[in-house]
Amino acid sequence: MRYLKYVTSLVVALLAFSFVSAQEAGIRFFKGTFAEALAEAQRQNKPLFVDFYATWCVPCKKMEKTIFTQPEVGKFFNEKFVNLQMDAEAPENVEIAKKYKVEAFPTLGIIAPDGKAIQINVGFMKAEELLEMGKTAIGEVKGFEELYKEHRAQPNDLKIQQELLTIAPRFLTTQDGMDAEKWVVRVRKLYKDYLAKKMADNSLINKKDYLIISNLGGDDADEVARVVEYINSNLDAWIAAVGEPAAYYVIEKNDERMLDLVKKGDESYKTYLEKIRTDYKKAYDVIKFKTVTPYQKSVDYYGALFAIYKNKDVPQYIKLMSSYLNGLGEDANAADYGIAAQSLYNAAGKKLTAADHKQAIAWLQKAIPNETTLMNKINFLVMVGDSYRELKDYKQAREYYNQAYGESLQMGAAEQAQQMIQASVVYKLSTLELLEK
Template sequence: MKTILVIVLIFIGGIQSFGQGIEFFKGDYNAALEKAKQEGKMLFVDFYADWCGPCKRLAKDVFTLEAVGNYFNEKFVSIQIDAENPANRQVVKQNKVRSYPTLAFFDADGKLRSRLEGALDGAALIKSAKVVTGEEMSFEEIYTKFKSSKNDLVLMQQLLLGAPAYVSTLENMEQAKWIARIEKFFKDYIDLKMGPELINVDDYRIINTFHHTDKPGDKLMEFMNKNMEAYLKLGEGPAYFVMEYNNKIMENMARAGKEEYKKYLERIDGDMKLTYSVVPQKTMSARQRFTYLYDAEYLLFYKKDGEGYVTSMDAYFKELGEDARAVDYGMAAQQVYTATGGKVPESVILKTKEWTVKALQYTDISLMDKINFLAMLGDTNKVLKEYDEAKKCYNQAFMESMQMEQEMTKAMIQMRIKQKLAALDLIK
């Protein structure tokens, strides 16, 4: 599910700081590093990209905080670097920036001290900075202390919270070694702490980072579901996390033809009712919604019954009414190709075309979804031997891709569209 991570902040002309927050240096990386050396400070770098929504929130809601500004302006020279500006290519490559935002701390000699990937709140950002300045224990110091007290839950929690930032600074075998070690820390930590004390913001962050499973009967996921009333006090995130787990189990079983998926549907208005209460239920219940979806996947992936799938999904869309979104129609069409490669009766192909056209009529559709749906509509027209229409769709997808600012992703998408056009020309 994961492509390049998106975590950035922008305004016209680039990211700006305002209010009482961080005062960002105006200049390039080398000039900022020289200034840090002259002032006896360390260097803080925010690597961003102009298209990254989470970075916008970071710039607007975190960098502008007075407490953040006070600490960073005293301890660091700070600079924001557009990671996709060709002028910054060398420093981006040198520091292996692969996701946005990447927040990096350097000493005055340019040595990387810490790197964080993703947005943080103000308190977490200051805490990370204090580790770099030595005001709080570093990951290595915590680990040294932990080795003489291996069942200390406080130290284990600190290690797990700091692990992603620490591991991101390592390479190759050293990184692989630490990943394996941290996976064991996590398992031991959960086994030792399983109970009411596990229900807090920091431990949920740890669980969300390290625990991903679709195996039925997972002890931790069942614990979270059983204690969902307490978890919901932390926000809706834990409910969606547990819901994704149950949904994945149903998807796997339905696609494999195991009718046991229906037992997990029953849980939606049974022991998982509170977990699924966060799902919007204006036109139908959560149980009805997911029954439609997984019954349809059972028909399509296991029974290879494209017409039955269409009937089920049409009923689903009728129930959804005005609550149906572009992604609902687009995903319904895409599933047909995922499951069958388009080898279904023409009536089913025509229905996928209808759904894709509907998806493209929404005005709030994201650029990436629009490109994907246009390419998919081109594929559908190609299967229907409507070659001129297919070419129009591919060309429109290519034109839409010109708006993308992430150069690597844009290049990959455009190459794929060109391949589709070339294959179409061979047929024509």
């Protein structure tokens, strides 16, 4: 009997140890509302760490399963913070999410016990990045303003500048009004000077500086062009340092430049088109299509857009866009077909003929079944309904509007957006009733 009692006690002890270990293995999240969690943070005199998530957000779920469960992460955040997971799209949380500028997911916030944002970060974070964010917030790692003071004292220290620019995006999201404008101006100047110095001594080619470029570059077209040329002229070294994203940076910025020019009807886009098979060929070679080259794909795509934006030449647009989509073959996805139709509507609008509307419908009907983003799918369904309305096929128009309304029912968490979409669809349905009379 005593043996049995000993075994039972041992099992209980082991179970208790397992329970404690499981709890300590990851972040323990407070069970309650935001207000209750903030009150608990005030009681413990600790900052509040908030995981602002959405139920549909895949990166949010990945962080929950792979980052928040790590022992090192759990130990640090359980000791230093009160932690809360909050569905930012739930009706009771919408105003709180607005207050902390939650516009994308995941958003990770560190909030002082008085409710003021200390740090806000948008996007998936690795464990080491999350830990750095937490340590910066509580002063174990230097914060932005402290580093900025050091920079003022040592204006030529590139290491301090690198640290500043790395954490600048998180810092800027916590600023409002005149403070935000002041810091944006300072960061932009610092970024510009930093790039010039690092390009001059050829020390820019590394992961930290690539992330700085990715996060802070883009406002100044001339500056972006210089960075593109610098990365492209040192592409082998950049790929060795950061991988294929360096090549995709060149591609993305060149494509953005061509798109901007064709929408303005500026034929100089062809200069950048030619770079795809000359100066930027090595970068574009990372794209692998089964049946078409990146150059030929771009010839048809940007040629089609130029035809419709410059000359409103819808037949030429449809010819070139069809060639573009046929050339992609199996590589064509929902977005390709959806953009083809959307560009047709945007550039030609009410000038579309019955045949043009039928072509748009054909493209959208290929996009809809494979579209995984709910808002895009709803938009495509409404566009088809609009085209059928213009064709006076009111029965089909009603069917697609109703499908769009049905899809919107899945947006329960995004109540405000859902209401706007549903009101728009209901209005479109009511106009059909008038047209049919």
